[in-house]
Structure formats: C-alpha cells, structure tokens
Amino acid sequence: MRPFVYEQPTDIPAAVAIASRFTTNDDQPTRANAQFIAGGTNLADYMKLGVAEPNRLLDLNRLKESGLRQVRVTDDGIRFGALVRMGEAADHREVKERYPVIADSLRLAASGQIRNMASLAGNILQRTRCEYFRETSWACNKRVPGSGCAAMEGFNRQHAVLGGSDACIATYHGDLAQALIALDAVVHAEGSRGARRIPFAKLHRPPGDTPHIETDLAADEIITAIEVPALPWGRRSLYLKIRDRESYAFALASAAVALDLDGETVREARIALGGVATVPWRASAAEQSLQGKKLDQTSAEAAADAAFAEAQPRQHNAFKVELGKRTLARALLETRDMKV
Numbered sequence: 001m002r003p004f005v006y007e008q009p010t011d012i013p014a015a016v017a018i019a020s021r022f023t024t025n026d027d028q029p030t031r032a033n034a035q036f037i038a039g040g041t042n043l044a045d046y047m048k049l050g051v052a053e054p055n056r057l058l059d060l061n062r063l064k065e066s067g068l069r070q071v072r073v074t075d076d077g078i079r080f081g082a083l084v085r086m087g088e089a090a091d092h093r094e095v096k097e098r099y100p101v102i103a104d105s106l107r108l109a110a111s112g113q114i115r116n117m118a119s120l121a122g123n124i125l126q127r128t129r130c131e132y133f134r135e136t137s138w139a140c141n142k143r144v145p146g147s148g149c150a151a152m153e154g155f156n157r158q159h160a161v162l163g164g165s166d167a168c169i170a171t172y173h174g175d176l177a178q179a180l181i182a183l184d185a186v187v188h189a190e191g192s193r194g195a196r197r198i199p200f201a202k203l204h205r206p207p208g209d210t211p212h213i214e215t216d217l218a219a220d221e222i223i224t225a226i227e228v229p230a231l232p233w234g235r236r237s238l239y240l241k242i243r244d245r246e247s248y249a250f251a252l253a254s255a256a257v258a259l260d261l262d263g264e265t266v267r268e269a270r271i272a273l274g275g276v277a278t279v280p281w282r283a284s285a286a287e288q289s290l291q292g293k294k295l296d297q298t299s300a301e302a303a304a305d306a307a308f309a310e311a312q313p314r315q316h317n318a319f320k321v322e323l324g325k326r327t328l329a330r331a332l333l334e335t336r337d338m339k340v
C-alpha cells in the first residue's frame, strides 16, 4: 500500500478546504491525491489492493456538524445524514414503517459488522466488485483509462446486462441506491464551489467512453445528506434481493418496488433494478407499462419484459435477463399483496 497522510478535519469547511488544496477541478474523486474516508469498508479495501492510491486521507468521522449523524423525519420526507451508519438506518422505526424498501435494502446488504461501520454516503459511492477492476494485473478501462476491458472476453457472470458500453460492463453492486433512485431521492453536497442538490438519478454516471468517471461529484465535494421526499404510499414498498447465498453476498438480481394502488389497479409504480446494471437503474418502461393496469401475473411479467427489453447479455451472464425478470415480477406481486 502506498504511504499516506491521515487527517481528521473537525468541520465541513475545513475538510473542503484541505481537499481543494490537494486536488484540482479536473480530478475524479476516486483518482484524486486527497480522498475522503468514512467507514473505510470500501476505500481501505481498494487501497490494500492497489486500486485506490490517495496520498492523503481525510477522515470525515470527526466532523462536528450534528446533522451528519441524524435521521430526521418530517412531513416533507426523511433526511439521512451522510455519516449515519447503514445499521442505524436499517433499524430506524420510522424508516421501516414509512419506507420498507429502504430498510430492506440496507438489512439485506453486507454483514452486521459492516453495516455497523459503513456510512450511507460511503454505501452509495461504493465502487464495483468487477474482479478485473480489483486485480491490478488485468486491463481495465475504469482503473487505467484506455487500457481495455478484460471482462468483455473474460469471465463475466457478475457483469451488467443493462447500461454497459464497449468500454465497460461492470455492475453497480450497491443495494440502497436502488431504493433511493426509485423514490426520487436527492443528494446534498458541499464543496469549494458551494452547496448543491443532486437528483439521485444524476449522481452516478453510466460508463460510456469514460468508465473512470463514476459520479457527478467533484474531488473536493462532500456528501452531507440524502433526502427522500414524502411518499404517503411508500409504505407499500419492498426490496427483493436474489444472490448466490442467502446472506453476506451481493445481488445477482434485485428489485426495489413501491406501488400506489387503487384496489388491484396501479395508479403509480416506482421500480429500480440492482445487480444487473452498470449504475443504479430506474426501470421507467416497466413503470409506464403498469400504469392504469390491474396488477396480476400477466401484467407483472409484461412489466418485467419491458424492463429488460434493452438488455445486452454477454457470454456468462445471459441468465441475469431471465433471473432479473422473475425477480421483478415476484417483487411486484409481493408488493401488491403487502398488508399496509
């Protein structure tokens, strides 16, 4: 591991000032000399592997702003401080009651120990688990721009069938992000150019020709909070995750679903897919296909077909198309049948 300087700024302006002194406007957060660390469960891993090589770590855990550690529930929605731990949010009574899809997505992620350590902002910014990205001897456009993509002709069972490009097909593996994109969440960030709100759907960048540009954040921008707008019918929501083993594994396919129903007819559906796409994936075509329809096996399967109409499977991951469809159809019917 490359030696690094470790600093513990005590407020957001101080952290931003240090970050902007050691980074430029063109630096990507994950490639910059100075990088933020929260729980460290993702970044420290990649530093040990030689994938991330910051020479200055700015630990956010001493920041004194109390909102960073709070979950605030108001009539307008829920505001999660960026440093709230995954476990705290998963166990929060009102999160479980008002937005089961958020609580489920956290409860089904990682292990108890990791959930106690890992922050919400760190979770949504976690980097891909693509094996060729993690092992530095392989060609990887995300790690070394222009070097090629070993996954295209390699073992690509874990890789994405939606949102890929000729340069990269790495899956976005996080779970919480699927709930947040389905619920139209907004991310609050502060950097040297001021504070701003980023719609969650704009936070992650699809790989295109530049897979090394992973988010819309600047290197000196700190996520301070995640806001989920009030959604009275959010109580009818769930997260279904299918994986190789029943605990402590990333999704092969998952679905975040929230439904506004009039009897069994869909007034509005919110749907996102995990484990199958390069970025958190809102399934808008599936949502539209359900609007005004009775939700039954036939319409659920039609929505799932619409969700995967643009899928581009590779040699080893074609099973994800069928698995993803079945996961979504089952999630829709289970959400319909929830007693709320």
Ligand SMILES: Cc1cc2nc3c(=O)[nH]c(=O)nc-3n(C[C@H](O)[C@H](O)[C@H](O)COP(=O)(O)OP(=O)(O)OC[C@H]3O[C@@H](n4cnc5c(N)ncnc54)[C@H](O)[C@@H]3O)c2cc1C
Pocket (backbone or CB within 6 Å): 029, 030, 035, 036, 037, 038, 039, 040, 041, 042, 043, 044, 045, 060, 082, 083, 086, 108, 109, 110, 111, 114, 117, 118, 119, 120, 121, 122, 123, 124, 125, 126, 173, 174, 175, 176, 221, 222, 223, 224, 248, 249, 250, 251
């Ligand atoms: C064995 C294992 C299994 C896992 N399984 C799952 C799973 O099933 N589902 C799932 O969703 N996740 C899973 N994870 C990932 C885990 O949830 C993440 O590692 C964790 O959420 C990252 O949070 P952190 O606070 O530790 O982030 P860190 O490692 O501290 O940071 C991650 C990234 O976010 C940046 N960052 C952190 N906070 C901020 C901020 N406030 N502003 C700007 N940038 C910031 C850092 O610079 C870094 O680039 C697993 C991890 C492991 C090791």
Ligand code: SF4
Pocket (backbone or CB within 6 Å): 128, 130, 131, 132, 133, 139, 140, 141, 142, 143, 148, 149, 150, 151, 152, 167, 168, 169, 170, 211
């Ligand atoms: S899929 Fe993306 S992350 Fe994986 S090797 Fe290819 S370029 Fe790298």
